[in-house]
Amino acid sequence: MRANELQAIYIMWMRQMKRFVRSRSRVISMIIQPLFFLIFLGVGFRNVQMPGLEGSFIDFLAPGTVAMAILFSSMFAGVSVLWDKQFGFLQEVLVAPVSRFSIIIGRTLGGATTALIQGLIILIISFILGVRPSSIPGLLLAIVFMILIAFSAVGFGLVIASRMNDFEGFQLIMNIIMFPLLFLSSAFFPVKEDMVLRTLSFFNPLFYMVDGLRGSLIGTENSIFSPFMDLIVVIIICVAMLSLGSYSFSKSEV
Amino acid sequence: MNIVETFNLTKRFNDLTAVDHISFSVRKGEIFGFLGPNGAGKTTTIKMLTTLLNPTEGTAKICGYDIVRDRDMVRQSIGVVFQEPALDTMLTGRENLDFHARMYGLSREERTTRIEEVLKLVNLVEKRDTLVKYYSGGMKRRLEIARALMHFPKVLFLDEPTLGLDAQTRRTIWEYIKRMNKEEKTTIFLTTHYMDEADFLCDRVAIIDHGKIIALDTISNLKNAIGNDVIILSCSQPTDLRKRLEREDWVKSIEQHNSSLTLGVEMGEEKIPIIVEISQKIGVKIKSISVRKPTLDDVFLHFTGRRIRDEKDANSSLEKRSSFRRRGV
Numbered sequence: 001m002r003a004n005e006l007q008a009i010y011i012m013w014m015r016q017m018k019r020f021v022r023s024r025s026r027v028i029s030m031i032i033q034p035l036f037f038l039i040f041l042g043v044g045f046r047n048v049q050m051p052g053l054e055g056s057f058i059d060f061l062a063p064g065t066v067a068m069a070i071l072f073s074s075m076f077a078g079v080s081v082l083w084d085k086q087f088g089f090l091q092e093v094l095v096a097p098v099s100r101f102s103i104i105i106g107r108t109l110g111g112a113t114t115a116l117i118q119g120l121i122i123l124i125i126s127f128i129l130g131v132r133p134s135s136i137p138g139l140l141l142a143i144v145f146m147i148l149i150a151f152s153a154v155g156f157g158l159v160i161a162s163r164m165n166d167f168e169g170f171q172l173i174m175n176i177i178m179f180p181l182l183f184l185s186s187a188f189f190p191v192k193e194d195m196v197l198r199t200l201s202f203f204n205p206l207f208y209m210v211d212g213l214r215g216s217l218i219g220t221e222n223s224i225f226s227p228f229m230d231l232i233v234v235i236i237i238c239v240a241m242l243s244l245g246s247y248s249f250s251k252s253e254v
Numbered sequence: 255m256n257i258v259e260t261f262n263l264t265k266r267f268n269d270l271t272a273v274d275h276i277s278f279s280v281r282k283g284e285i286f287g288f289l290g291p292n293g294a295g296k297t298t299t300i301k302m303l304t305t306l307l308n309p310t311e312g313t314a315k316i317c318g319y320d321i322v323r324d325r326d327m328v329r330q331s332i333g334v335v336f337q338e339p340a341l342d343t344m345l346t347g348r349e350n351l352d353f354h355a356r357m358y359g360l361s362r363e364e365r366t367t368r369i370e371e372v373l374k375l376v377n378l379v380e381k382r383d384t385l386v387k388y389y390s391g392g393m394k395r396r397l398e399i400a401r402a403l404m405h406f407p408k409v410l411f412l413d414e415p416t417l418g419l420d421a422q423t424r425r426t427i428w429e430y431i432k433r434m435n436k437e438e439k440t441t442i443f444l445t446t447h448y449m450d451e452a453d454f455l456c457d458r459v460a461i462i463d464h465g466k467i468i469a470l471d472t473i474s475n476l477k478n479a480i481g482n483d484v485i486i487l488s489c490s491q492p493t494d495l496r497k498r499l500e501r502e503d504w505v506k507s508i509e510q511h512n513s514s515l516t517l518g519v520e521m522g523e524e525k526i527p528i529i530v531e532i533s534q535k536i537g538v539k540i541k542s543i544s545v546r547k548p549t550l551d552d553v554f555l556h557f558t559g560r561r562i563r564d565e566k567d568a569n570s571s572l573e574k575r576s577s578f579r580r581r582g583v
Contacts, residue, residue, distance in 0.1 A: 004359035011356040019344045022385075088340035092401075095304050096357035097329035 008098040012106025013113065016077070020114040027118070030076070034069040034122050038062065041188065042129065052192035054221040062126035063142070063214040064187030067149055070119035071178070071206070074150045077111025078157015078245065079170050085161075104158075104246040111157070112150035119146050134219040141216035141227060145234065149209045152238040155245030162248035185210045192224055208233040257282045257409055257441050258303065262312030265298050272298040274465035275312065280409070280443055285435050287456030288445040289550065291560075295465040296445035297337060300413045303443070304334045317408050330358070333402030333440075337413040339394050343387035347378055347397050350386060351404055358405035372400035375437070376430055392423035399430060403438060410434070412444040416451060428454055449550040459550065461557055468557045477548045480556045481506040483522030487529065487543040488514040495538045499529070507556050516555060518548065 020027060042058035053060060084090040093103055123146075133139040160173055182188075184197065185206035191197040201207040201224075212230025215223035223230075258280035265273040273295040280286040288296050301307040303314055305325045313320055319327040341350050348369060355365040373379045376396035386394065395415065402410055415431065416424040432455065435442050446452050452459050453473060460470040469476060489495055496510050499517065504525065507518035519525050522545035533540050555561055 007356045007359060011353050015342065015345065015353060018349065019342070022344050087343070088336055088338040089342050090340075091306065091334075091336050092340040092354070093357070094306060095329055095332075095334050096354075097326045097359070098357055 005098060005102040008096070008102045009106040009109065012093075012103060013110040016107070016110025016114060020117075030073045031069065031118050031121055033072070034065040035125060037068065037188070038065040038122065038126060038129070050190055051194075052190035052222075055218075058126070058129060059131050059218050060190070060214070060222055061188065062123070062129075062131040063217050064185075064210055066119050066122045066126070066146065066217075067185075067187060067206070067210045067213055068182060069122045070115045070146055070149045071153045071182070071209075072174070073118045074111050074115035074153035075157040075160075075174075075178070077114060078108075078154040078159075079161045079164075079167075080111075081107065081158060081161040081249065082164065082167065082170070086166075100250045101246070104249055108151065108154045108158075108242065108245075111154040112147065115150040115153070116146060119150070131218070133217055138216045138219070138227075141231070142213055145209065145213045145216060145227075145231070148231075148234045148238045149213070152205075152209075152234070152241040155238070155241030155243075158245030159241075159248045162251065181206045186214075186224075190222065192222075198224070205237045208237065255282045256280065258286075258314065258316050258443060260303075260312070260314040263299065263302060263309050263314050264311035265295075265302060265307060266310045271465050273302070273309075276462070276465070276467050277312075278460055278467060278470055280441060281458075282441055283435075283439060284457040285431070285442040285444065285455050287452040287459040288443070288462055289447070289449070289452045289459050289554070290445075290462035291447055294447075294462045296447075296462060297413055298465075299462075300334075300411050300443075300445060304332060304411055305329055330405070331408045333405065333407035333410045335395075335398045335402050335410070335412045335415060337417060339398065341386045341394055341398060341401075344385065346383050346385055347373070347389070348382040350397065351401055354401045354404050360405060368404055372403050375403070375434060376400045392419055392426065395419065395423075395427055396430065399427070399434070403434060403440065406438075407440065409441045409443060412442065414445055414447070416446075416448065424451070431455055449554070453550050461554060463558050469553070473550065476550070476553045479506075479518075480548055480552055481518030481522075482520050482548075483518075483525075483545050484548045484552050485517040485519060485522050485525060485529065485543065485545050486514060487517075488541045489533060490539040490541070494536060495533055498532060498536055502532075509555050509559065511555070511561065516552065518552070518556065 038061060042061050045057045048057055081090070084093070133142070160170060164170065181204055184201055185204055186201060187210045191201050208230045211223045211225055212227050212234055215227035215230060220226065256279040260277055262275045262277055263273060264271070264275050276299070288299065290296055298307065302309050303316065303321060305321055305328055308322060313322055316328050317331045319331065321328050342353070345353065351369045351372065352365060355368065360368065373382055376399055378393065378396055378400065381389065381393065386397065389397065412431070416427050419427065428451070431442060434440055444455065456473060458470070458472050459476065460467050492510050492513050492515055496508055496515055499505050499508055504519060505517055509516045526543060526545065529543070530540060551561065
């Protein structure tokens with residue numbers, strides 16, 4: 001790869017970081033939503049008994065909200081290509097003597113980094129609320145999961161961006177696809193004991209993300225598969241989403 | 255030497271031919287204008303020349319590089335200012351330039367000196383650390399021109415550079431365009447539907463209508479084609495008068511537009527009494543008559559039979575354009 005391409009990847013990434021730091025209101029609202037889930041559900045249901053729930057509810061909930069924060073903000077980062085399309089900036093990027101591949105890498109790295117920062121903020125807040133990681137290797141594996149979730153969702157965002165021309169469609173997809181998938185992913189309540197929910201969740205890509213994140217971060221009492229099994233599935237999802245995303249991106253604008 | 259050459263360049267969108275087998279060349283160092291009404295195919299041509307669209311048929315060479323086969327070399331040799339602003343408004347002026355410089359692989363030293371240089375050229379040095387969202391329309395345009403110059407392009411493409419700007423700002427932008435053509439020796443290819451703009455800036459002009467080039471020459475030659483003077487008159491029975499005047503051999507061209515006639519002639523002042531005499535003879539009443547030097551507007555009328563800003567035509571071509579855009583062009 002030429003030095004030129006690395007420069008381009010770097011500046012595409014840097015641009016996202018600068019925009020991230022400067023759009024404070026957007027960042028705050030993206031952090032606040034999962035935070036409300038964590039605090040209100042976590043504190044409100046702290047003594048609740050559910051079938052299939054081992055240990056405290058907030059320990060169960062923390063990985064779910066971290067996954068939610070990363071998923072939503074990296075999907076948004078992927079979809080924000082639409083913004084560049086509407087404001088014409090995409091043309092400036094596309095006439096540059098840089099390969100499409102580098103443009104996609106820069107864009108994806110930028111989006112994933114900002115999402116990861118938001119996920120880490122939620123994670124740290126959950127530690128403050130009393131959640132404790134099971135072990136240091138577990139925590140590291142959890143971070144690997146967070147990275148994979150971020151990249152998969154950016155890829156999904158890119159797919160959506162290439163199929164749509166405005167933002168109303170994005171809201172619709174968030175509300176009728178992402179929310180149900182998230183609720184059925186065991187992010188907020190266990191699905192272990194209910195055979196229907198449990199079977200359904202096997203077809204839900206978000207389930208493996210949440211299950212793996214929970215297994216590595218908190219411990220395997222509440223997860224269905226072993227974290228390594230989840231890891232393999234999530235890696236496959238991630239590769240598929242990224243390839244699909246970059247394929248759609250490179251096809252959408254000639 | 256020709257720096258841009260097109261060979262039967264064609265673009266079709268489904269059954270609509272936006273650009274229809276056009277062949278022309280732009281000489282090194284000149285300001286070349288592409289003049290035509292909205293929807294004539296100007297933007298589509300620029301998008302093909304700047305590698306954003308692939309031609310359906312034919313091709314073009316820029317600095318000797320083929321626009322389809324040597325995309326990267328073409329991209330390296332050109333600068334583009336698009337019709338719609340293409341700046342990141344969340345970045346400052348300097349950051350926008352830095353983004354561009356890195357995308358084009360400029361080294362650290364090149365970046366710092368060049369950013370200063372181009373900012374000076376468009377008088378934006380004091381504004382460099384202000385976020386672009388606080389810039390005025392004219393400032394944004396100037397920044398885009400500066401940015402397009404960052405990587406020392408051999409050819410600069412400007413798509414409607416003064417669209418939507420007020421009269422005074424347009425003047426300043428024109429000055430900058432002239433200046434970078436002179437100081438940076440950049441060849442400039444611009445599209446416009448403003449006659450006065452092409453008149454003021456361009457050395458040579460191609461007139462494009464419905465995707466075809468209908469005239470291409472220096473401005474003075476185009477004007478000479480319709481005569482040194484233009485006589486405009488309005489009268490009671492324009493059709494009768496037109497038919498009668500068409501028989502006079504000193505009338506180089508004649509166009510009828512509603513109740514007015516536009517004539518291209520030599521030595522216009524001397525022809526006025528002759529015209530008045532003729533019209534009295536056939537009983538046509540002249541309401542007003544005037545002589546002036548021809549403009550590109552007259553040239554356009556002469557070659558197309560329409561004025562460039564015909565209301566009905568502009569509307570239908572606007573529709574055409576927005577349907578291109580919906581296809582993600």
